[in-house]
Amino acid sequence: MEAAADPELQSFIEAETQKQRFQGLVHQLTELCWEKCMEKPGPKLDARCESCFVNCVERFIDTSQFILNRLEQTQKSRGSFSESLTD
Amino acid sequence: MDGFSSDFSPSASAGGSSKLDTGAIMEQVKVQIAVANAQELLQRMTDKCFRKCIGKPGGSLDNSEQKCVAMCMDRYMDAWNTVSRAYNSRLQRERAKM
Numbered sequence: 001m002e003a004a005a006d007p008e009l010q011s012f013i014e015a016e017t018q019k020q021r022f023q024g025l026v027h028q029l030t031e032l033c034w035e036k037c038m039e040k041p042g043p044k045l046d047a048r049c050e051s052c053f054v055n056c057v058e059r060f061i062d063t064s065q066f067i068l069n070r071l072e073q074t075q076k077s078r079g080s081f082s083e084s085l086t087d
Numbered sequence: 088m089d090g091f092s093s094d095f096s097p098s099a100s101a102g103g104s105s106k107l108d109t110g111a112i113m114e115q116v117k118v119q120i121a122v123a124n125a126q127e128l129l130q131r132m133t134d135k136c137f138r139k140c141i142g143k144p145g146g147s148l149d150n151s152e153q154k155c156v157a158m159c160m161d162r163y164m165d166a167w168n169t170v171s172r173a174y175n176s177r178l179q180r181e182r183a184k185m
Contacts, residue, residue: 016120053170
């Protein structure tokens with residue numbers, strides 16, 4: 001109990017949680033983009049492949065933002081999720 | 088309870104020991120996170136490289152399969168680092184926008 005209230009420990013845990021969330025997404029994205037970008041593993045990661053990975057990350061985040069925005073907009077223009085879903 | 092609190096009471100060595108406890112906890116958390124991350128990477132890497140390199144599982148892991156797996160591991164690490172850098176720079180840009 002005392003340890004949990006320790007502010008140093010608390011900010012440490014917050015920072016580590018943040019880092020862990022980042023790493024978790026890196027694991028997930030590496031796996032996903034590997035499927036999209038890697039044909040046959042060669043002796044080195046060539047430039048084309050590398051830029052595919054970078055684009056894959058960027059477009060994944062774009063997609064997630066696009067979906068979020070669009071859901072927000074449909075919610076605004078049609079009132080609520082349940083209404084638009086039952087249309 | 089009494090024995091416990093007298094062993095670890097802060098008054099015994101005035102804050103010094105509680106500082107040490109926090110440090111020990113932080114160290115342990117770091118180790119556990121590192122282990123969890125290594126396991127996560129190992130599991131995904133094994134899955135991906137098995138799919139890429141072992142077409143039809145034969146009587147043994149033959150030479151060309153071993154070569155393929157070794158190369159695949161290195162490329163998976165490259166990919167992980169590339170993704171990590173790309174995601175990090177995107178986060179940086181998003182933060183700058185706000």
